[in-house]
Amino acid sequence: MNSLYKTAAFGLAKGSELQSDDAYGVRLFDDILVGVVCDGVGSAEAGREAAQRTLKYMLDNFKTRPQSWDIEKSLSTFIKNINEILYKESLLEFERPEMLTTLSIVVLQGSRLYGANVGDSPIFLLRDNKLQKLSIDHTTEEHGHILTQAIGMSEKVEPYFFENFVKTGDHILLCSDGLTAVLSEEEIAQKLPLGASNLIKYASKKVDDNLPDDTSAVTIQIKQIDQRVRLKQQNLPIPQSLSKGQVIDGYRLDRPLIQNERTWLATNKGKKYVLKFPPKEAAEDSQLLDLFVQEAWNAKRLKAGFFPKAVIPKNRTLRYYVMEYIEGDTLEKKISKHPLHIDQAVDLAKFLLRSSQYLLGFNLVHGDIKPQNIIITKRRDKEIFKLVDFGSIVEIFSIASRAGTPSYLAPERFVGEPISEGSEIFAIGVTLYQALTGHYPYGEIEPFQKPTFKKPKPVSHYNKKVPLWLESVIMRAIERDKNRRYKHYSEMLYELENPKKVKPYFDPSASLIEREPLKVYKTAFIVSAVLNFILILMLLG
């Protein structure tokens, strides 16, 4: 493949600074080449972070993009997602958009060039010594040079998309506006064939190594056109009815695992598998189909011991994906008889937090953590947990609806706040509470209810064996006020790993004597001593 493109990426920070707010990269994945430049704006730290995360997000996602999505769809979806993530995270953290960055991206597939830009980092095409700007700057000059669009600036982003054919010998340049500030288009056209590094160094030399702005570039030279553009046949049918004994691509359906009969236990060559099909309605509803495609894609790419292994069979004749069958009961079934042992509950907590941390690495959240979705299975005589159901996994902050299971939704999700680490921690807390007590902390909540969250009974009310420190951790996870709850998985995990450092939990309405008995008694002692002293003085006087 490397015989197809020659790529380079290079950047310098402005003036004599060491760190640049730009992020850039170019990567080859299977049949596509992706080049990205992001120029962080906003206050320094947040801008730099935004640029780096946007770059990573785009590269990671193109690496594992759902095969049935075309490039346009992938581009628009990924841009929309990262914009939402950064925008909502900034609002939570800074209460205003701070994590801002421009984004310029090109994706090459065969002879086709797909591109998009948000902000003012330009994209150029050099053909037959003529330089053409492919991107459009989202700026206004009314009150100085101001960006009208940036990733993370507002809830919705409107990228500029373009498409072109490329030819052998074409050069593509993506750069931050630092470069165009220093070099004229003629100079760029002249130096572009030498590659990103030469181009940037030439610019730096021109201003005596004192660049006015962070300056970076990605260059791509088309050496040869990929002739093997595969147009994959992805119009797979969605089965409208499934029945026991039916054989699909060698998998024999044995029995449905969930009431809706779209998840089946199946056998293939004597081995058990789980087959998941999209809902029937997906045949007419493209939104539902998209969700299923995304689910299958998540199942396939999330390869970690926390989840069942999943594959999308290469030559499937229907739309479905396959998961390994995990022998064992759900946690729900297990705790319907006995609560978990303390050690096991602590293991469960750590397991859930680590799975969630793993997902967060992909900017994802599980969205439906509950005992029903946790399977207890044996590996070499040791009981371990698996987290199942890829169907609710979504990008963090991406939904503000009440999707999920009502009894496990954090209070803020009932009033339209987006799904977050905090709301996942709440679900983990409720799961642990149930695992140890057999009760819901806030009662069972119905789908169309506006629940009131009353003060929950402490875990030890139902299960005397639970140590105070663990109770405190759980109570802090199911805290109604998200500001008093753990905000990050890492905080909760740290406390689980260091029981001695856990401070006792008190409900915000607890009285002072409940919260700090020592302080109260000390104060009472001092007050009474002083009073006595005064009394003695008065008696003497």
Added chain:
Amino acid sequence: MKLGELKSAGHLPTLIAAFLYFDFSFMVWTMLGPLATEIASSLAKHGYILDANQKATLLAVPILGGAILRIVLGFLVDNIGPKKTAIIAQSIVIASLFYTFFRGENITYYELLAVAFGLGFAGASFAVALPQAGQWYPPRLQGLVLGLAGAGNIGVVIDYIFAPKIAEIWGWPAVFLVGGILSTIILLTYILLAKDAPPSVYQPRKKKLSDYLKLLRDKDTWWFSLFYAVSFGGFVGFANYMKVYLMDVYKDEMAQIGLQLLHEPNVQVVAGYFGALCIFAGAMLRPVGGAIADKIGGVKSLYIFFGGVAVLATLNALLVSNFYLAIFILFLIMSFLGMANGAVFQLVPQRFGKDMGIMTGIVGCAGGLGGTVLVKTLGWSKAAFDSYSVGFFIFAALAALALVGLTMVKTRWRTTWGVHAGGKI
């Protein structure tokens, strides 16, 4: 309240016209209920004695008509628009009312049945007035629009308070005259004020038969139909039959109370007051039921309401012979039924989302059928056993069946709600 918003958005004259049309229609729809005993004695004077079954049939026909006709009118609304549909339906109602007045005491039982069916067109006005007002308003105001219309349930209370008194003074046909004149005024007002929403405001999406069939494949549709058949069927059934029931069972007690406490020598009027009292509870508490469902969950609250109805109906069948206690129990039954109505309609829009329009039709029809069955069951019980106990038992059993349905729904709902479904409010 968001009443101010109703003025700025949509079309206020239409809302007022639809509100008047619908609420007054409810009154006309249930008009036979408080007059049933007067009509029966007037027929008897002409040598035609109604048995309990026939009385029940007379009271059941408007409810049945309302149930079936609302589907028919629903199709008409889609095809010729709400305004034309309303004018046609209302004209049939007015014709029935005046016909009855002019025939007066000479009317036969079979003519009365035809009139009762004509009144069914008033009961079907749900299917016309609500969409018509709703079409003008954005989704977030739909609840309020529905709520204003829900106030129509109070119409039957007004019937009970005034109809017997008017009948006493001018004879029962006079009630039909009053109804006819008022209905004509309302129709004229409606013609002047109401306007179908133009395409720029509302794009009609015609309901197809296949849409109904698609919903009927959903189990929840059936359960919700049962719930409403019990709650609204119970409410409208008892509301219609209340007078007959009270006169059959507690005539002597009521006559005594009338003379001693109310200075009202006419027991028919006293029965009307007591009927009004019980029905009033059901009509007024409907929104309270909705609010409770919001707070503690629709399924949980329906458990309480239906459970309460089942227990109270059984009590009434088995133990109660004291008049005051009986009125108290009927009052509670009607309260629970009214609140159950509110709770069912807290769930329906959220559960069925964009299919809401069709679902209201299906569920409302089921409610009417439930009412028909209840009235006929009570009449049959009286005719066959000379007692209402069996009828109340059967109603209690239906409420218990609804409890089973709730359990099924609850188990099925205890699952993940998809990102797509989202349970958005």
